[in-house]
Amino acid sequence: MRTTVGIIGAGPAGLLLARLLHNAGIGSVVLESRDRAYVEQRQRAGILEQGTVDVLRAAGAGERMDREGLRHDGIELRFARERHRVDFPALTGGSSVTVYAQTEVCKDLIALQLKEGGPLLFDAEALAVEDADSEHPRVRFRHEGREDVLECDYVVGCDGFWGVARKAVPAGLSRVFERTYPFGWLGVLADVPPSHDELVYARHDRGFALLSMRSPTVSRLYLQVPEGTDAGSWRDEDIWDELDRRLETDDDWRLERGPVTAKSVTPMRSFVHEPMRHGRLFLAGDAAHIVPPTGAKGLNLAVGDVVTFARALVHLRATGSAERLDAYSETCLRRVWQAERFSYDMTTLLHRAPDAPPFEDRIQLARLRRIAASRAAETDLAEAYTGFPFE
Structure with missing residues (x-):
């Protein structure tokens, strides 16, 4: 099997990336170790930032979100029996957040991928990423009882903290920053x-x-x-x-x-792996970073990662310049560390x-x-x- 971008993991990051690439005319294959029912039922985040909402709409995945999601223009802080409301639009020039569960985001993106996109293989367990530092990385995986190989131009690991993608980065190149609460x-x-x-x-x-x-x-x-x-x-x-x-x-x-x-x-933990790229392997979402949930940043950080990758690959196709792909890790980490800082601040403020x-x-x-x-x-x-x- 061969494709341009091999995507490991059919969480919201992997599914959204497949959608963004499809809309740009770039081929992909998504490998997901679990079955469809599991992916559509696993409870995770439920707060979508303004930017995430905008990206889903632009990708053609916002119809049900706009119909059923709950727009929130603020949050309330409580302390010492007092109440204080933080008004988002008044403070940010109009931004808000939307309550729409990750399970629903995944359902919407799965339906679109199966209807319009490239292959989405459930029960396809990625076993290893090989030759990540070559021009043709490979993902070895098991599907329907047999091993197979996915030949790619690029691999994006959206397979979470316990996935195989991060393991393909040589230990001598990795730096890990973490805190357990x-x-x-x-x-x-x-x-x-x-x-x-x-x-x-x-x-x-x-x-x-x-x-x-x-x-x-x-x-x-x-x-x-x-x-x-x-x-x-x-x-x-x-x-x-x-x-x-x-x-x-x-x-x-x-x-x-x-x-x-x-x-x-x-x-509750904070975790960042640097770098987020090795050769033609790119890490996204929990494969590269974890935040405590206090700041509602996990899903949104993953969306930022795959948007950055998709835009960089489109830029390469349009201009021949790999400058944005080469800057992927640095670009993502600037946002990641701001989210880590905010999540840490919220956690130490309230716990x-x-x-x-x-x-x-x-x-x-x-x-x-x-x-x-x-x-x-x-x-x-x-x-x-x-x-x-x-x-």
């Missing part, structure tokens, strides 16, 4: 309308809480819990009681309760470390009050939350 998020899905029409980020002495949603009838809620917590150790009633405590205010706001349909615990001294508590409150009182500080948060430029 001593807490995680207990996340629940509940069949109950959201108790607020925008996301609520709450800092509390008992730990962080987040009120989010997947739709007008389904709430997505999170609690900071100790690292290694078993989601099954929390009873539904205890989860609602703890959310009540951490989201409490001095006005008449109330948390609506409903049946919990799913529970999971997400570990209470297990051994935090009272001094740290006061610093958190001072930072939050600064955001609430200063348009400059508030604007910095709003600009970062709604998204950094792709290039």
Whole structure:
């Protein structure tokens, strides 16, 4: 099998890249180790930055998002029983975010790829990327019980943190930067309308809480819990009681309760691999970087990576210049590190470390009050939350 761009992974990054390349007349093959049902059901991010929304629309993948997605023009910060709304359009010149689950993005892009695009192979496990530093890299993979080889001009690894793509970068060329946090998020899905029409980020002495949603009838809620917590150790009633405590205010706001349909615990870590390119192998999304979910940056960073790659390849085709492809890693990493910085800031602003001294508590409150009182500080948060430029 031969193609121009071999794409490993059919998450939103790999699928969007295939769509962008198709629209530019560039061939690709997507290899996905899981089956279609798994890809369309795995719960991940749900906040799309303004730039991500714009790219999906331009790619012809925005129809259902525009119909069913929930545009949010702000978030609410809660601390010391106080409430402060951050107005995104007023602070950014009109930018907003959209609540539209990753599962839905994948469904839309899969449907388009199967209808109009190049091959999308499910249950196709990538085993190795070979000859990455040559002009013709190869992806060895297993599909339908036999091994095969995908010959490419370029390989883009969108196969996540545990995938094979990053392993093809020689250890002597790799630099890894990471931080592990001593807490995680207990996340629940509940069949109950959201108790607020925008996301609520709450800092509390008992730990962080987040009120989010997947739709007008389904709430997505999170609690900071100790690292290694078993989601099954929390009873539904205890989860609602703890959310009540951490989201409490001095006005008449109330948390609506409903049946919990799913529970999971997400570990918190920051990770960056440099470089994001080796020869004709390009890393994108979680294959190259991970952010704690506090800043809602993971999916959006992956979109930025594949947009940068697609634009660079189109530029090469149009001009004969590989300048943008050669700058891929540097270009992406500028945005990645800004997102890492913002995600770190949001995490340390809102979470209470297990051994935090009272001094740290006061610093958190001072930072939050600064955001609430200063348009400059508030604007910095709003600009970062709604998204950094792709290039």
